[in-house]
Amino acid sequence: MAHRIKHPIHLEQPRSTYIHVPFCVHRCGYCDFTLVAGKDHLIHNYLEALSRELADLRAWGNFASSQPLSLDTLYFGGGTPTHLSPEELRRLFEIVFEYFSLDENAEFTVEANPVDLTEEKIAVLVEAGVNRLSLGVQSFEESALKLLERDHTRETIHDAMNRLRGRLDNVSLDLIFAVPGQSRKDWKATLAEAADLHATHLSTYCLTFEKGTSFYQRLQQGKLSSADEELQREMYADVMTFLPQRGYEQYEISSFAKPGFRSRHNQVYWSGRGYFGFGPGAARYLAGVRETNHRSVTTWLKKVAAGESGAQEREQLSDEDRARERLILGLRTLDGVNLTTFADETGFLMEELCGSEIEKLIAAGHLERDARRLRLTHDGRFFADSVTLELL
Numbered sequence: 001m002a003h004r005i006k007h008p009i010h011l012e013q014p015r016s017t018y019i020h021v022p023f024c025v026h027r028c029g030y031c032d033f034t035l036v037a038g039k040d041h042l043i044h045n046y047l048e049a050l051s052r053e054l055a056d057l058r059a060w061g062n063f064a065s066s067q068p069l070s071l072d073t074l075y076f077g078g079g080t081p082t083h084l085s086p087e088e089l090r091r092l093f094e095i096v097f098e099y100f101s102l103d104e105n106a107e108f109t110v111e112a113n114p115v116d117l118t119e120e121k122i123a124v125l126v127e128a129g130v131n132r133l134s135l136g137v138q139s140f141e142e143s144a145l146k147l148l149e150r151d152h153t154r155e156t157i158h159d160a161m162n163r164l165r166g167r168l169d170n171v172s173l174d175l176i177f178a179v180p181g182q183s184r185k186d187w188k189a190t191l192a193e194a195a196d197l198h199a200t201h202l203s204t205y206c207l208t209f210e211k212g213t214s215f216y217q218r219l220q221q222g223k224l225s226s227a228d229e230e231l232q233r234e235m236y237a238d239v240m241t242f243l244p245q246r247g248y249e250q251y252e253i254s255s256f257a258k259p260g261f262r263s264r265h266n267q268v269y270w271s272g273r274g275y276f277g278f279g280p281g282a283a284r285y286l287a288g289v290r291e292t293n294h295r296s297v298t299t300w301l302k303k304v305a306a307g308e309s310g311a312q313e314r315e316q317l318s319d320e321d322r323a324r325e326r327l328i329l330g331l332r333t334l335d336g337v338n339l340t341t342f343a344d345e346t347g348f349l350m351e352e353l354c355g356s357e358i359e360k361l362i363a364a365g366h367l368e369r370d371a372r373r374l375r376l377t378h379d380g381r382f383f384a385d386s387v388t389l390e391l392l
C-alpha cells in the first residue's frame with residue numbers, strides 16, 4: 001500500500017464533453033463499438049433520451065447551473081455522427097448547446113465517414129462551429145476497404161477532402177494496418193496518400209479481432225487469418241519512421257500530428273482530468289467517480305426514457321487507483337509523465353506506488369527515466385500493452 005504525501009487532491013470541474021452517436025448503415029466486420037446498424041427509426045428516440053440525460057446531469061453534484069457550462073473541448077463520436085440527416089444533426093447540436101457552450105478557442109470535433117460528407121452536411125457542421133473532423137478512412141486500397149466492409153472507396157475519400165478544403169481544413173484521418181492480405185508496400189502507400197492529402201493529424205491502429213465481431217468468428221473458423229506479429233511490428237515501425245519524415249510528430253502510441261494539431265480532447269483522457277460523457281456506452285469521469293453507460297443502445301434508451309440513470313457501472317476510484325491510472329494513461333503519451341507534476345497532482349511518489357515494477361521495465365528497456373520524467377522508450381512503444389499490465 002503506497003502512502004500519499006499530501007492531500008486533498010483538487011478535483012476541478014471538467015471542461016470536456018463526449019457525446020456518443022450510435023448509428024451506422026452497417027456494422028463493419030471488425031467493429032465492436034456501441035451502435036445499432038440499419039435502425040434509423042431510433043434516431044428520434046435517441047435525441048429525446050440524450051436531451052433527458054443532459055438535463056439530469058445538469059442537476060448532478062457541483063454542476064447545477066442554469067447557464068451552459070463552458071468547454072475547452074467537445075467531441076462527437078460513434079458510431080457515425082454524420083450518418084444523421086442534416087435536420088437531425090442540427091437538432092443534435094441544438095440539444096447539446098442548451099447545456100454547454102464553447103470557449104473562444106475550443107476544439108470541436110465530429111467523427112465522420114467520407115461517404116456522408118455532402119455539401120449540405122458540411123454546411124451544417126461548419127455552421128455549428130465544428131473546427132475539427134476525424135475521418136474514418138482506414139485505407140486507400142480498394143481491397144482493404146472491401147475486406148474491412150467499408151462503404152467508401154478511395155475516390156470517395158478524395159472527393160470528401162476536396163469538398164472540405166477551405167471550409168474545414170483541420171482533418172484527422174484514422175488508418176488501420178495489418179489488414180489480412182496487406183503488404184508493407186500497400187501500407188506505406190496508404191500512409192503516403194494520407195500525408196499527400198495534408199491531413200493535420202493521423203491515428204493509426206493495428207487491426208484487432210475482438211470477441212463478438214464477425215471477424216473474430218471468421219478467424220476462429222479459419223476463414224480469415226491475421227497478419228503475423230512480425231509483420232504487425234514492421235508496419236508499426238513503418239509508421240514511426242515515415243510520418244515524422246512527412247512532418248508529423250508522434251505524441252502518443254497511435255497518434256501523429258502536424259505542429260499545433262494534437263488532439264486536445266484525447267489529451268484530456270491521457271492526463272487523467274475529468275470529462276462529461278453522454279449517450280449509450282459513453283463514459284464520464286467526474287470528481288473521482290467513473291460512470292459508464294449501458295452499451296446496449298436499446299437498454300440505454302429504455303432506461304433513460306423511463307427516467308432512470310443510463311449508467312451501467314459506477315466506480316469511485318480510490319486515491320491510489322487514480323494515481324495508478326494517471327501513470328498508465330500518461331505513459332501512452334510520448335512526453336511521458338512528469339515526476340513533479342505527478343506527485344503534486346496525485347499526492348503519491350511514483351516509486352512508492354510501483355517502484356519495483358518501474359525498475360523492471362527500465363531494465364527491460366521499455367521505460368526510461370531522467371531527472372524530470374518517466375516515459376516509454378522507442379522499443380517500449382511496441383510493448384505498450386504489456387507495460388500497462390505490469391503497472392496495473
Ligand code: SF4
Nearest residue numbers: 024027028031078079
Ligand atoms: S463505420 Fe465505424 S463505427 Fe460504424 S460500424 Fe464501421 S467501424 Fe464501426
